[in-house]
Amino acid sequence: MIVLVLGGNSEIGIAAAEQFALNEKAEIILASRNVQNAKERAREIVEKYGVVARAIAFDALAYESHQKFYDQLTSRPDVVIQAFGVLENQKECQEDFKKAKSVLEGNLMGAVSILEIVAADFEQIGKGTIIGLSSVAGERGRKSSYIYAASKAGLTVYLDGLRHRLHPTGVHVITVLPGFVPTKMVAGRTSKFGVTPLPVAGRDIYNAWKKGKYKIFTGRKMRWVMAFIRNIPESLMLKMRNL
Numbered sequence: 001m002i003v004l005v006l007g008g009n010s011e012i013g014i015a016a017a018e019q020f021a022l023n024e025k026a027e028i029i030l031a032s033r034n035v036q037n038a039k040e041r042a043r044e045i046v047e048k049y050g051v052v053a054r055a056i057a058f059d060a061l062a063y064e065s066h067q068k069f070y071d072q073l074t075s076r077p078d079v080v081i082q083a084f085g086v087l088e089n090q091k092e093c094q095e096d097f098k099k100a101k102s103v104l105e106g107n108l109m110g111a112v113s114i115l116e117i118v119a120a121d122f123e124q125i126g127k128g129t130i131i132g133l134s135s136v137a138g139e140r141g142r143k144s145s146y147i148y149a150a151s152k153a154g155l156t157v158y159l160d161g162l163r164h165r166l167h168p169t170g171v172h173v174i175t176v177l178p179g180f181v182p183t184k185m186v187a188g189r190t191s192k193f194g195v196t197p198l199p200v201a202g203r204d205i206y207n208a209w210k211k212g213k214y215k216i217f218t219g220r221k222m223r224w225v226m227a228f229i230r231n232i233p234e235s236l237m238l239k240m241r242n243l
């Protein structure tokens with residue numbers, strides 16, 4: 001089995017890949033714009049799990065390079081984990097459209113560009129799994145994070161539609177909605193809704209693949225927290241200034 005991680009320096013992506021290395025003895029390909037760092041992470045995976053692991057160059061925003069990137073893979077992956085993502089300060093995004101654009105592009109446009117290429121290939125052979133890392137943030141817009149949330153809401157709906165399209169062909173699409181997982185992306189931030197440890201997030205993603213799930217939250221509590229937040233009446237939501 002071959003697992004390709006797009007955004008190969010993602011800590012959640014690597015935690016999930018490690019579960020495939022541990023349980024399936026999968027070969028791991030870390031596709032990253034920072035190949036040097038990804039090479040180091042691949043070397044750690046080789047040492048820890050005794051599997052083949054390597055790093056290759058990939059930039060989610062270099063749309064015109066995506067077809068060539070995928071065609072040049074020496075073997076076709078069985079599982080593709082779309083793990084890259086961009087989080088910026090909400091207030092700075094409000095004041096600087098360039099920042100807002102980088103969030104929208106890094107979370108949504110890049111995913112659409114590369115995953116359409118993967119989808120077309122998997123559809124042709126009638127197998128494969130695409131795992132997209134979206135976010136609970138996309139479940140409801142809040143003043144503290146609505147630009148990032150909008151990009152993730154777009155990604156979640158995109159993955160819903162991709163799954164609907166590919167389901168009859170035998171290709172599986174899994175949407176992952178992580179809550180707060182302590183990685184470099186959220187360094188210096190805190191969560192009001194609890195923390196999912198990184199190894200738990202990795203295991204949840206692997207188990208979702210193993211059990212053929214369609215959409216999962218990472219961590220046990222998040223499903224219920226988000227059901228509550230989604231159902232807060234708008235009139236009440238507008239009064240909750242700290243959410």
Ligand SMILES: NC(=O)c1ccc[n+]([C@@H]2O[C@H](COP(=O)([O-])OP(=O)(O)OC[C@H]3O[C@@H](n4cnc5c(N)ncnc54)[C@H](OP(=O)(O)O)[C@@H]3O)[C@@H](O)[C@H]2O)c1
Pocket residue numbers: 006007008009010011012013032033034058059060061083084085086087106110133134135136137177178179180181182183184185186
């Ligand atoms: N951690 C959380 O609490 C949390 C919660 C909800 C959702 N998520 C989502 O989960 C995913 C993984 O996040 P994480 O927590 O593992 O954070 P992370 O360790 O910071 O990983 C994100 C990775 O995305 C990569 N990336 C960004 N732009 C890229 C581009 N143009 N091309 C290639 N790679 C690019 C970054 O690469 P570089 O290393 O080169 O910068 C970084 O390694 C993200 O989509 C994130 O939005 C995370």
